[in-house]
Amino acid sequence: MPTKEFFHFDHIMSSDISAMMSTENSLSSRNDTAENLGYNKESLAIPQQTHSTNVLFINSSGEFENCDGLITDNPNIVLSLQTADCIPIFLYDVAIGLRGLVHAGWRGVIGGIACNAIELMVNHQSIVENIQVLLGPSICKHCFEVGGEVAAKFDKNCVVMGKNKKYFANLHAQVRLQLLKYQITENNIHMSNICTFENKGCCSYRRDGENAGRMYSFLGVKNGFN
Numbered sequence: 470m471p472t473k474e475f476f477h478f479d480h481i482m483s484s485d486i487s488a489m490m491s492t493e494n495s496l497s498s499r500n501d502t503a504e505n506l507g508y509n510k511e512s513l514a515i516p517q518q519t520h521s522t523n524v525l526f527i528n529s530s531g532e533f534e535n536c537d538g539l540i541t542d543n544p545n546i547v548l549s550l551q552t553a554d555c556i557p558i559f560l561y562d563v564a565i566g567l568r569g570l571v572h573a574g575w576r577g578v579i580g581g582i583a584c585n586a587i588e589l590m591v592n593h594q595s596i597v598e599n600i601q602v603l604l605g606p607s608i609c610k611h612c613f614e615v616g617g618e619v620a621a622k623f624d625k626n627c628v629v630m631g632k633n634k635k636y637f638a639n640l641h642a643q644v645r646l647q648l649l650k651y652q653i654t655e656n657n658i659h660m661s662n663i664c665t666f667e668n669k670g671c672c673s674y675r676r677d678g679e680n681a682g683r684m685y686s687f688l689g690v691k692n693g694f695n
């Protein structure tokens with residue numbers, strides 16, 4: 470990891486579950502990217518992504534309205550979402566195979582979408598100790614400038630004041646804090662150190678605005694269950 474076009478996170482998963490994220494260099498459409506990676510495009514389950522804190526438990530592929538995260542235990546389903554600076558959060562219960570994929574920008578982070586996902590997993594028989602969480606590449610604490618109103622919503626340890634009274638927020642740290650409060654153990658929280666804003670190979674809305682592409686994340690079983 471990583472290859473030129475994709476980040477691989479399989480090392481935190483187990484068995485045949487695969488977690489990947491495309492970079493800017495990838496084929497452009499989600500379906501093409503999925504197939505290029507070895508996922509069945511008919512198996513994709515995709516949240517609409519409205520910067521909500523809603524997470525759904527699903528048992529079929531397709532698109533899902535009014536949510537930013539999906540949980541499933543169905544091996545036929547490949548969870549997918551798209552980001553450009555927001556965090557893709559991969560969740561995996563190594564004991565029972567339940568898994569989730571969540572889109573978290575600052576609204577989702579502050580609203581606690583990561584914990585909503587954990588709670589939903591626990592409601593479906595997960596034990597917190599068994600849940601591995603990966604916070605994928607996103608805009609980093611040195612690059613994510615926010616106004617005072619947004620800064621005030623972050624924990625004081627997750628935001629710093631820079632020059633000219635500008636604030637910089639740490640999305641990863643805020644989610645980590647929430648996960649620790651939710652009894653996810655330190656060893657089970659994995660954080661990518663890749664910044665989408667600084668890394669030209671990544672898609673960044675802050676850097677490229679409306680012209681920014683999107684990075685696709687996938688979590689599921691490859692080459693099977695057609």
Ligand SMILES: [Zn+2]
Binds near residue numbers: 612664665666
């Ligand atoms: Zn950065």
